Amino acid sequence: MGDDSTHSTGELRSDHRGAFGDYGGESSGLIDRTFRERIVLVGVTMPDGSADETDASLDELALLVDTAGADEVGRIHQRRSAPDPATYVGKGKAQEIKDMSLAVDSDTVVFDDELSPAQQGNLEKILGRSALDRTAVILDIFAQNASSTEGKAQVELAQLKYRLPRLRSASRTFSQQGGGIGTRGPGETQLEVDRRRLVRRVHKLEDELRKLAKNREVQSKARKKTSNRRVALVGYTNAGKSTVLNQLTDAGVLAEDRLFATLDATTRKLALPGGEVLFLTDTVGFVRKLPTQLVEAFKSTLDVVIDADLLLHVVDASAPDVQGNIDAVRRTLHAIGAQDVPEVMIFNKTDLNPDVSGLMSRFPGSVAVSAKDGVGIDGVLDVLSDRLRSMTELVELTVPYDRGDVLAKIHREGQVLSETTSDIGMVIRARLDPDSKGRLAEWLSGADAVPEVVPEPWEATSESS
Ligand SMILES: Nc1nc2c(ncn2[C@@H]2O[C@H](COP(=O)(O)OP(=O)(O)OP(=O)(O)O)[C@@H](O)[C@H]2O)c(=O)[nH]1
Ligand SMILES: [Mg+2]
Secondary structure, eight states: OOGGGOSOOSOOOTTOOOSOSOOSSOOSOSSOTTTTOEEEEEEEEOTTSOHHHHHHHHHHHHHHHHHHTOEEEEEEEEEOSSOBTTTBSOHHHHHHHHHHHHHHTOSEEEESSOOOHHHHHHHHHHHSSEEEEHHHHHHHHHHHHOOSHHHHHHHHHHHHHHHGGGOOOTTOOSSOSOOOTTTHHHHHHHHHHHHHHHHHHHHHHHHHHHHHHHHHHHHHHHHHHSOOEEEEEEEBTTSSHHHHHHHHHOOOOOOOSSTTOOOSOEEEEEEOTTSOEEEEEEOOOBOTTOOHHHHHHTHHHHHHHHTOSEEEEEEETTSTTHHHHHHHHHHHHHHHTOTTSOEEEEEEOTTTOOOOHHHHHHSTTOEEOBGGGTBTHHHHHHHHHHHHHHTSEEEEEEEOTTOHHHHHHHHHHSEEEEEEEOSSSEEEEEEEOHHHHHHTGGGBOGGGSOOOOOOOHHHHHHTTO
16 A cells, blocks of 8 residues: 555554454555464355355355465354344354354454445454455455556555445554543544545545556557457456466466466457457456455456457366356456457366366357466467457458558458459458448448448338338
8 A cells, every 4th residue: 555554553452463453544454464364254145045155155255365365264154134234144143253253263254245334343343353354355365466556556446445434443442342531532533534544545546547547548549440359368366367368479477376366457469370460468357246346446457358359258167166157257247348248268277177068068169278288279269260250241342553542451451362453443352340341331342332221111111001
């Protein structure tokens, strides 16, 4: 976090080691990493879910907590018809969580679903230790992994938006049962000061991000001007997106056995065997219950996904719940407005799970690869060529001999298959995408020429009959 957040916490809680909980704007990490915090996980199964789903989600939460630098030391389930508005779990369950926390000496309790600021505050009072939710853990990992200026700003903005409604007096401690005369007033004043400081920081970051997004827009406009297609790698975190990019383009981006290793979009040129050149972009990974603050903050980075001609959806075929991961990715694609971009499924890590025939038949047109070893990467190139070609149209154009500029344009924008001479000019057969075809409409010959709009006979007569 920026220098705005470096003032000291003042007092430390003797009965509590977790660094998180006060949200006073004083610590950048939500989980203390001077030691490995001991964490109890809590999952609640609502009527629309199953215990198995809760368990799978908690397994993933344990992985997230581990990535953030802490250890799971206990796990508690509850079935409820609805969350308790005050404490999320029931009061009795909260007591049970406290007992377990004492028994296993945990520092922090992490809930698998988002807690409201009030629930979080109430739970911390009951539990006597930090109560976090999945969102906080994911924000924490993003904060650790952000490296570019834009990535850092995006993550800090998401964190601030998460923390603002949760700001509480920094003088509050977990052992303290009430502020008492004298402690309350100054505490609240400090709270107001903190809040204003954070709001100013939010505005500053939003401003910075707007400028950075403008820059990117200029770059992407330049890319749009070329007729090169744009393809984006999307998928669940750790599925192998960066590895696929590296295999296809020697991009040399970081690929690691770690959740959310990639936060920044990296774009590389890729020349297909047929000669066509496209732009391939690696993007941030998705996960179940991705915090809305993060999706919002990363919106401009994710524009490459919305603007893409095609998505390569990389799936870890060896994951415990492949379909669940695919669904989570698609939900996020929907949330950012990219649900209509055509998608090719790439089933990766077939060295760990060679039997992907069921998946392949469920997703026609998909490819199986082991990206780490480069196995099947040629298949990805073939599918890219095929899919991109099917998005172009084979057309014939006639261009007068004195229009070298138009000839050059056709070569630039499309794939020229043949050129022959005729009385009236050069006759060219080429593959063009719909945009280029529109721009070159006046040169289209024969059946490709844009027809005048004539009402279909049945339309013309339907009114009078
Ligand atoms: N066994 C096996 N491991 C793979 C394969 N492809 C990638 N991996 C490993 O999976 C881990 C994640 O790969 P990345 O390419 O970083 O995955 P990503 O989808 O970019 O992940 P994030 O950027 O963190 O969302 C790395 O340790 C890779 O070495 C594969 O085909 N087989
Ligand atoms: Mg990556």
